[in-house]
Amino acid sequence: MNAKLKVWRGTPGAPGRYEHYEVPFEPGQTVLDALRWIRVHHDASLAIRFSCINANACKQCLIQADGKTVYACTTRLAEREMTLEPLPNKALVKDLVTEIAPPDERLQGSAVPRKP
């Protein structure tokens, strides 16, 4: 049994695209598990932001799944196609990574453009 993921890929200022992946489905798996599986088995260039992996302590893996803002590490994978996108209200960095740090905790003078 496979889960299907439709993942937004792209960088600021260029048209993005959706890529489709199939991931072996195991009950209990999370969306972050699936994204990490994709990086190991298909495409290590997929950019995602996370740190604590599973504990929901770092609060960094915020993305949109099927149009809802969620933590990828606590959202269970479903046996259907899920659409994963970067947060719409934060500046895009790359793929599913957005600029979520407060301005005074970023590199001063670095400009990450807004998602068009």
Add this chain to the structure above:
Amino acid sequence: MRLQTDVLIIGSGAAGMYAALEAARHGARVMLVDRSLIGRGGATVMAQMTVAVALGEEQPDHWEHHLADTLKAGRELCDPALSRLLCEEAPACIREMDAWGVGWARKSGHISQVQAPGHDRPRCVYVDFVNTGPAVSKTLRARLQRTAEVQRTGDLLVTELALRDGACVGAYAVHTATGESIPIAAKTTIIATGGLTRIYARNSASINMGGDGYALALRAGAELIDMEFVQFFPIGHLAPRLVGMDPIMWDPFRYKLGGRLLNAEMREFLQEDGRYVAARDHATYAILKEVAEGRGSPHGGAWLSFQHCSERELRAAFGPVIDRLAANGIDLTRAPIEVAPIAHYHMGGIRVDAEMRTSVPQLFAAGEAVGGANGANRLSGNAITEAFVFGRRAGLRAAGLAGNTPMPVPASARAPAARRPELNPAAEIARLQAVVNQHVGPLRSRAGLARALDYLNALGAACAQLPAPHGSVDAEWLDLHDLRNMRLVAECATRAALERTESRGAHQRDDFPDMDPAWRVHQKLRLAADGLRLER
């Protein structure tokens, strides 16, 4: 872009943040950088457990009692000067955190202290409910936000320390969000990047705990110490699948509720009688022995049961956490869960003196990145304590030295010409973690360690140099960076483990099962032109 500062601090867990506050308090301009987000990427924010400190709030206590327990747990291998500093200065740091509003749990008007395994009395403070690490991180981060002398920068990965005449004069960093290379000139530098537990497949670490600080220190000429001693937390969560909780979460449950650790025959094999008393190294080997002898739980660990507790008792002790367990289909009144050892903490690290100075001038270290304070086995609760105490000391001394040091001329960014190796670095990291877990884990043998070393040596050529990143969030490059550091520190742990022909604390050899008094020595590692050098 070029940056400059008096004190550069790499890593924003409790050690790095405390160091930043202390350095600023002593007049330094500070730059606190983290490859992840400030205060959210290291081990501290994940700590769900307790903090050891001789406050004497629960029962009379003295730091010398805390020190005696720390030395005993360390199996005769602690650096006494570091252990003493940890225990003696802990009360001041814990009280300062209290004044800053961390919210240590209280009862009857005093700070609550619980008894953890290896302590002779109730000594461990905590924040309810299993919120110690997040509360510590939030408190320090909020304090930093009100400290103008400290500039905080996330998404900045230090790839190499800058040296001049053998002294550390700052670092080379990559702003991962843009891929820009950024040299940072600094009068003094503190490494506070935590440990190396990510080199294990089964670990309780964040993805940033791949030994970055050790690799930076080694390549700058500093010495590492006790690299063979990796602590496995015995009762890390194993099954059923649990999301949204740290795998170490059963520790606070056992502090408060006891719990029974059972084998497949539903028999307690540690003679704890429902109490939480077994030291971490002993409990780890006892579980592995049950599994090896066919008495493990279905997923290869042990059962942990809280079925003696009522729903009301569980709710009183852990409030909302019980709902999070229910969302994972776990009802502790009805069924036990499965637990097994998990790589949790590294006793070894960068060799420092009691002022947190490394052997490289102007380079300091703090927190888990420091080796020696906890010997061959860390006492429960000492990790956050050492982060506070060593961070504070490093901040004080780095600020003091920076006051007498001229600003170094900012070095130019390096332009590495290395080509990318032909491998999927994310997959190779997973392979490395599997090899290290199998052969450099809690039970070791010459044959297994030699096999791990063969693998790590074969990986050496692909990791010889770090190529340049391409653009924003070059995820493959980040993995290459991590693989390179993980390979180096895994080699350190493996080489030291192969050499130590005895069993002591967290280092257990099935071919040398006894502790050997002749091995009451530290092994040191440094990087020479022809590779790692191991010395006693």
